[in-house]
Amino acid sequence: MKNTPIYVEISIDSDIEEVWKATQEPHLHEQWDLRFSSISYLPRVDDQPQEFTYCTNIGFGMKVEGWGRSVGEFHSEDGSRTSSLHFGTEQAISIIREGKGYWKYQPQPESVLFLTQYDYQVNFGRLGSWFDRLIFRPMIGWATALSFDVLKRWIEKGENPASQFIRFFSYWLMTILFSGIWIFHGLGPKIYAMHPAEISMMRDAFPMDLSTAKDMLISMGILEVSLGLCWILYKKRKNLFRLQVLLFPLFILELFIANPSYMIHPFSPLTFQLSLWVLSLIGLWISHDVPTASSCKRRRTG
Template sequence: MKNTPIYVEISIDSDIEEVWKATQEPHLHEKWDLRFSSITYLPRVDNQPQEFTYCTNIGFGKKVVGWGRSVGEFHLEDGSRTSSLHFGTEQAISIIREGKGYWKYRPQPESVLFLTQYDYQVNFGRLGRWFDQLIFRPMIGWATALSFDVLKRWLEKGENPASQFIRFFSYWLMTILFSGIWVFHGLVPKIYAMHPEEITMMRDAFPMDLSMAKGLLITMGIFEILLGLCWIFYKQRKQLFRLQALLFPLFMLVVLIASPSYIAHPFSPLTFQLSLWVLSIIGLWISHDVPTASSCKRRRTG
């Protein structure tokens, strides 16, 4: 199984010296690169490659510690630069065993084209290669692209990478939360269980016979499932936040008018809807200009 090297490219409206500094100085590099938790340069011996150690937290108190070596820096007459790296780790827990790659910096009239390409060998034999191709390689490529976009926004707009990552992960946690809530409430209590209280609330709000209430309940369940799927597949999620900011107060009003007694319910629909409304407002606020891996070019041409 032949590996496809990871390639990521982005144009940054900044001076090449600023891009070089942000990517070559360890205390700045570790701020924006999701792949590393910390980078430490080791004392450099004259005329020898710059060596460093890196650490990546992988969760549950586990971390991967590896080594790196800058094997060459080249400055060309047209102002472009290249930094080549050799990296690896001795830890058996790591999917990556050893690899090589480079960063290139190509000055443009009002920007810098910053790109990387790297590849690596994996541990765990055939199982490791399978895991790498299906899961890890797409994930590390995505993390590289997202990190490049965070770097771009940092240098162009001055927003600290930490605040960008907080906004990014908060945005996606809310996306997953709302998708799960809508799908669950549409599928389980309305369609699968057809819960008696759901039917009662329906008939209190809109007087109708039992069969009509059940039909309307199923229709609403399908609508909620579709809305939950929209949170995953529809890219204009800011519009979904706006929609919910309008829907949840309406739902609260319907409950208050149709069944005021539900206010005292142990799991009150009023407080539930209010919580989701507040989260929708917060989501609408943070959904502006969220970092994205899609801003990067992921395939090499020419």
């Protein structure tokens, strides 16, 4: 089955010269494009395409280094521009072997439509094709779209790409953390184990018989698992941060009223709840205007 080329499009409220500069000059390009750690132009030979090298850090001290060349630029009469690229790498570790693509800059009344389309050949035969189709191609398409949104915000609002990426990854780390915490504490100590300490805290807070306490514990476990799933499925996560900013102080107050001795237990619930409350405050603060790949158009029309 033939792969669909990667296509990403976004409208940037700026003039074409500024977008061109931010995407064509290597020291600017490498700041906003998540796909590259560094880009360096090689000395240009007269009447030859501009060649460059790139490097992408992939973690654990490993990196992929490759080559590229600007195979042509076209400036049309309507003011649009197109820049075509040929790229590849000789490193066997890279899923990409060689590819081609282009960037297009289309002036609009008060903005620039910036788009790219590219495709590539892969290494590792059928296994590489399978991995590319199911994992790598969706991932690099997403990284391209996220990078375009970071570029847009940099040009329109002046926010440095590095600070945008810090906010983005911090936001998602907190999302995964809170989801995991709620699901674990709902399923583990409450629903699966019905831990005696959980039952004891329940009965201290709300006097009831053992059977009722167990039923209440299961109900609370289901609510916590549901909240954990909301962190993954619900898009307006800023509301979840707000909810937690209100909930965690109430949990602390409830524990104190039920039995003040819980506050000095090893791995005290007090410090645990306070830590989550502070993280919720930080999350609420950084969750404003987080970069997103969803702001880009991912399919060509027409």
